[in-house]
Amino acid sequence: xxxxMLLLLVLAFAxxxxxxxxxxxxxxxxxxxxxxxxxxxxxxxxIIGYVPGKWHISxxxxxxxxxxxxxxxxxxxxxxxxxxxxxxxxxxLTVTSVENQKNIEQIRKDHVAATxxxxxxxxxxxxxxxQGFSIHGNEPSGSNAALLLAYHLAAAQGPxxxxxxxxxxxxxxxxxxxxxxxxxATWVNQNKxxxxxxxxxxxxxxxxxxxxRTNHYWFDMNRDxxxxxxxxxxxxxxxxxxxxxNILTDHHEMGTNSTFFFxxxxxxxxxxxxxxxxxxxxREIGNYLAExxxxxxxxxxxxxxxxxxxxxxxxxxxxxxxxxxxxxxxASSRGHAQNSDNGVLTFPFTxxxxxxxxxxxxxxxxxxxxxxxxxxxxxxxxxxxxxxGGAIIFGDHTDAGRTDALAEILLRxxxxxxxxxxxxxxxxxxxxxxxxxxxxxxxxxxxxxNAMFEKRTTFQDSLFYDISAWTFPLAFDMDxxxxxxxxxxxxxxxxxxxxxxxxxxxxxxxxxxxxxDFTEYAYLISWNExxxxxxxxxxxxxxxxxxxxxxxxxxxxxxxxxxxxxxPMKNSSSKNYDSMSIMKKLNNEYKIKTTIVNTGxxxxxxxxxxxxxxIKLPKIAVLVGEGxxxxxxxxxxxxxxxxxxxxxxxxxLADINRKDLSRYNTIIVPATYGSPENEVIDxxxxxxxxxGTLIGYxxxxxxxxxxxxxxxxxxxxxxxxKNITFEQRRDHSGAQRIGGAIFETKLDRSHPIAFGFKDxxxxxxxxxxxxxxxNKDSYRNPIKYTDSxxxxxxxxxxxLEALKSTVPFQHNNxxxxxxxxxxxxxxxxxxxxxxxxxxxxxxxxxxxx
Numbered sequence: 133x134x135x136x137m138l139l140l141l142v143l144a145f146a147x148x149x150x151x152x153x154x155x156x157x158x159x160x161x162x163x164x165x166x167x168x169x170x171x172x173x174x175x176x177x178x179i180i181g182y183v184p185g186k187w188h189i190s191x192x193x194x195x196x197x198x199x200x201x202x203x204x205x206x207x208x209x210x211x212x213x214x215x216x217x218x219x220x221x222x223x224x225l226t227v228t229s230v231e232n233q234k235n236i237e238q239i240r241k242d243h244v245a246a247t248x249x250x251x252x253x254x255x256x257x258x259x260x261x262x263q264g265f266s267i268h269g270n271e272p273s274g275s276n277a278a279l280l281l282a283y284h285l286a287a288a289q290g291p292x293x294x295x296x297x298x299x300x301x302x303x304x305x306x307x308x309x310x311x312x313x314x315x316x317a318t319w320v321n322q323n324k325x326x327x328x329x330x331x332x333x334x335x336x337x338x339x340x341x342x343x344x345r346t347n348h349y350w351f352d353m354n355r356d357x358x359x360x361x362x363x364x365x366x367x368x369x370x371x372x373x374x375x376x377x378n379i380l381t382d383h384h385e386m387g388t389n390s391t392f393f394f395x396x397x398x399x400x401x402x403x404x405x406x407x408x409x410x411x412x413x414x415r416e417i418g419n420y421l422a423e424x425x426x427x428x429x430x431x432x433x434x435x436x437x438x439x440x441x442x443x444x445x446x447x448x449x450x451x452x453x454x455x456x457x458x459x460x461x462x463a464s465s466r467g468h469a470q471n472s473d474n475g476v477l478t479f480p481f482t483x484x485x486x487x488x489x490x491x492x493x494x495x496x497x498x499x500x501x502x503x504x505x506x507x508x509x510x511x512x513x514x515x516x517x518x519x520x521g522g523a524i525i526f527g528d529h530t531d532a533g534r535t536d537a538l539a540e541i542l543l544r545x546x547x548x549x550x551x552x553x554x555x556x557x558x559x560x561x562x563x564x565x566x567x568x569x570x571x572x573x574x575x576x577x578x579x580x581x582n583a584m585f586e587k588r589t590t591f592q593d594s595l596f597y598d599i600s601a602w603t604f605p606l607a608f609d610m611d612x613x614x615x616x617x618x619x620x621x622x623x624x625x626x627x628x629x630x631x632x633x634x635x636x637x638x639x640x641x642x643x644x645x646x647x648x649d650f651t652e653y654a655y656l657i658s659w660n661e662x663x664x665x666x667x668x669x670x671x672x673x674x675x676x677x678x679x680x681x682x683x684x685x686x687x688x689x690x691x692x693x694x695x696x697x698x699x700p701m702k703n704s705s706s707k708n709y710d711s712m713s714i715m716k717k718l719n720n721e722y723k724i725k726t727t728i729v730n731t732g733x734x735x736x737x738x739x740x741x742x743x744x745x746x747i748k749l750p751k752i753a754v755l756v757g758e759g760x761x762x763x764x765x766x767x768x769x770x771x772x773x774x775x776x777x778x779x780x781x782x783x784x785l786a787d788i789n790r791k792d793l794s795r796y797n798t799i800i801v802p803a804t805y806g807s808p809e810n811e812v813i814d815x816x817x818x819x820x821x822x823x824g825t826l827i828g829y830x831x832x833x834x835x836x837x838x839x840x841x842x843x844x845x846x847x848x849x850x851x852x853x854k855n856i857t858f859e860q861r862r863d864h865s866g867a868q869r870i871g872g873a874i875f876e877t878k879l880d881r882s883h884p885i886a887f888g889f890k891d892x893x894x895x896x897x898x899x900x901x902x903x904x905x906x907n908k909d910s911y912r913n914p915i916k917y918t919d920s921x922x923x924x925x926x927x928x929x930x931x932l933e934a935l936k937s938t939v940p941f942q943h944n945n946x947x948x949x950x951x952x953x954x955x956x957x958x959x960x961x962x963x964x965x966x967x968x969x970x971x972x973x974x975x976x977x978x979x980x981x
Contacts (some may be wrong), residue, residue, distance in 0.1 A: 271313020
C-alpha cells in the first residue's frame with residue numbers, strides 16, 4: 133500500500149513538473165493530442181533505440197530512420213543528392229499523399245510551369261513546402277524534431293493529415309549540415325551524465341574549438357545560399373530551383389536565455405527588392421505559429437532582432453525567388469539541460485518547440501494555400517513586366533578561371549548565361565571571346581540577377597544582421613557592363629557542358645597559347661590566371677625550377693607582365709624530369725597561357741636577368757585552435773585544399789611550443805581573439821628572424837604590431853553618443869560596425885603583392901574597423917584605399933572618413949624573414965575570388981618584397 137501511494141505521489145509530481153524540465157520524455161510529450169498513429173510505421177525509438185531528446189541524434193541514426201520510413205510508408209520517397217566533404221549522404225524526403233506520389237514528377241513540372249504563366253488557376257494545385265533543419269550543427273533541436281515530424285507525417289491518421297498530404301508536397305531536409313551535426317552530437321553525448329547536470333559550467337555545454345556549428349571546413353553554411361560554394365549548398369540549391377517551393381523554413385537555435393523567435397524580423401531591415409506582400413504573408417503565417425505556441429504554453433517573440441536583408445541566408449534567399457523564407461530561432465540547451473533565465477531549459481523542450489513550429493507552418497500552408505500560390509505566380513509575372521531587354525556582360529580577358537567561376541555560380545541558380553560571338557569593347561573595357569559571358573536581363577530569374585549584381589550605398593536602416601554588400605562582379609574583381617546587347621552573344625551554356633572537358637565554347641582549342649611543343653630554352657606562364665598558383669606549386673613539387681619576372685618585357689611582339697613565370701630548360705634543380713610532359717598535362721587540365729621561347733633576348737629584362745628571381749616550394753602551416761577565428765582559418769584551409777591543392781599543416785595554437793617550426797617556410801595566422809602567450813610570440817619571432825614568412829590577418833595585426841613584428845600605426849575614431857537615449861544606445865554602437873561592405877583600393881602593380889592583377893583598381897571586402905596609416909615611404913603602400921572608397925554596402929560617415937587613404941596591407945623585413953599583414957579577409961566565404969591572389973602572392977613572393 134505504501135509503495136502504491138509512493139508511486140502515485142511520484143507520478144503526480146512528474147505530471148506537475150513544467151514541460152521545460154523534462155529530460156527523458158515519452159513520445160506522447162511531443163505528439164499532438166487526439167491523433168491516432170499507424171502501428172505499422174516504426175516509431176523513432178524502435179529504430180534509434182530511444183525517444184528523441186534523451187540523447188542527441190547522430191547523423192547516421194537520423195539517416196537510418198529516414199531510410200526506414202521511406203521503405204515503410206508509401207507517403208515517402210527518398211533521394212541522395214550527393215555527399216558532404218566527409219562523405220555523408222545529403223538525403224531529401226518528398227512527402228505527400230499516395231495519389232500525389234504516383235504523379236509526383238508531373239506535379240513538379242506543373243508547379244514550376246505555373247510560374248511562367250500570366251494566368252493560373254491554383255484552386256486544386258498543391259502547395260510546396262521545403263522544411264530544412266539544423267544548418268548549424270550545434271543547433272540540433274531542428275534535426276531531432278525532424279525525427280518526430282517525419283514519424284507524424286508517415287504514421288498519423290485521420291481527415292486532417294489526409295487533407296494536408298493531398299494539398300501539400302513537403303520537401304523534408306532532415307539535416308542541412310550532416311558533418312556539423314555529427315560532430316556536435318558526439319561531443320554532448322560523450323559528456324552527458326546519467327544525472328543530467330544543468331550547470332552552465334559543465335563541460336557538456338562548452339564544446340571544444342571549432343565547435344559543431346560549421347561544416348568540415350568550418351564554414352557557416354547558412355551564408356552560402358547565394359555564393360553556393362559548398363557541396364551541401366549545391367545540393368539544396370539544386371532542389372530549390374528544381375521545385376520552386378512556396379515556403380522554406382529554416383530551423384535554428386540562439387542564446388540559452390532567450391525564448392522562441394519567428395519572422396518577420398525588424399521591418400526596416402528587409403531588403404528593398406523583397407516585395408511587401410512577402411512580409412505580409414510572413415506575418416500571417418506567424419499567426420499560426422503563435423497559435424501553436426499558445427496551445428503548449430511556450431513563450432515567443434517576433435519583429436525583434438534578425439532581418440531579411442542578405443539573400444545568402446536560408447530564410448532570406450527564398451524571398452528573392454518568389455518564395456517565403458521563415459527563420460525559426462529556439463533558445464538552445466546546448467546539451468541535454470541547462471540553467472537559463474527562464475528556468476532549466478531541457479533538450480526535449482527545445483525539440484517540442486521546433487516540432488510545433490513545423491506543424492504550425494504546414495497548417496498555415498494548407499489554409500493559405502491558394503493565396504500563397506497566387507503570390508508566387510504574381511511575383512514572376514511582375515518580374516517579367518519589370519525587364520525590357522538588354523544584357524549584362526562580364527569577364528576578365530586575362531583570367532579564364534575567375535571568369536568561369538562566376539559563370540558557374542549563375543548557372544547553379546538557373547540563370548541563363550551565353551558565350552560571346554566575338555570580342556567586344558565597352559566603355560574602355562575589353563571582353564574577349566572565351567573570357568567573357570553575357571547574361572540576358574529578360575529572363576525568369578531577373579530579380580535574382582539584380583540582387584547579385586546591384587551596388588547599393590543607401591539604406592533605410594544602419595544595422596545589419598549580416599553583410600550589407602555582396603556585389604558578385606566586385607567580389608570576383610570582374611569587368612562588367614549592364615549595357616550589353618544580346619546580339620553580341622552566341623550559344624547558351626549549360627551547367628553540364630560547363631563540367632565537361634568541352635572548352636570550345638570558352639576559348640579556341642586551336643589558340644597557340646594552349647599548345648605546348650618542345651623547346652630547349654624556356655617556357656613562360658602568365659600569372660594572371662586564377663589557377664596559376666596551383667600550376668606553380670605542382671611544378672615546384674616536381675622539382676622544376678621556376679623564376680618570376682619582377683618587371684614587364686616583350687618577346688616577338690608579345691607582352692609579358694609583372695609576375696610572369698619562367699621555366700628554364702637548363703640548370704634545373706631536378707635531374708630527372710620531363711618539363712614538356714608536365715607542361716602539356718598542366719596546360720590541358722588548367723588551360724593556362726603558356727608561351728614557348730627559344731631565345732633569352734627580349735625587349736626589357738632578358739631571361740637571364742637578375743630581375744628573374746627564384747621561387748621556393750611553399751611549406752605552409754596555419755595556426756588553429758582556441759584563440760583563432762575558426763571561420764577565417766577554415767577559409768584559408770579550404771582555399772589551399774580545394775582550390776589550389778596545396779597541402780597545409782594545421783597547428784594548434786596551444787601546442788605550437790612543442791613543434792619544430794623549422795619544417796615550414798610560411799606560417800599563416802588567421803584573425804585571433806586577443807594575443808597569444810609571450811612565449812608563442814617569442815617563438816614566432818625567432819622562426820621569422822631565421823628566414824620564415826609570417827602572414828597575419830585582421831585582429832592578429834594588433835599583437836603583431838605591439839610585439840614589433842610588424843610595426844603599424846592604427847587610426848582611432850571616436851563617435852560620442854550625443855542626444856542618444858538609453859533605448860537607442862545599442863543601435864548607436866551597432867551603426868559603427870562595418871558588418872561587411874566593398875571598398876575601392878588602388879594598386880602599385882610593380883609590387884609583388886599585386887602581381888597577376890591586370891588593373892590598378894581592386895575592390896576589397898572589409899568587415900573590420902581596423903584602420904592602418906600608410907607607411908611614410910610610398911613604395912611600402914602597394915595597396916591603398918582611395919579617397920572615395922565606398923563601392924557597395926553600408927559604412928558610417930565617421931568610419932568612411934577614417935578609412936580614406938589607409939592601407940589594408942603592410943610588409944616588414946624581420947631579420948632574414950618577412951612579416952605580412954592584411955587588415956581584410958582576402959578569401960571571404962570562399963567566393964571572394966577577386967582577392968585570393970593576394971594571399972598566394974604573399975606565400976610565393978614574400979622574399980621579393
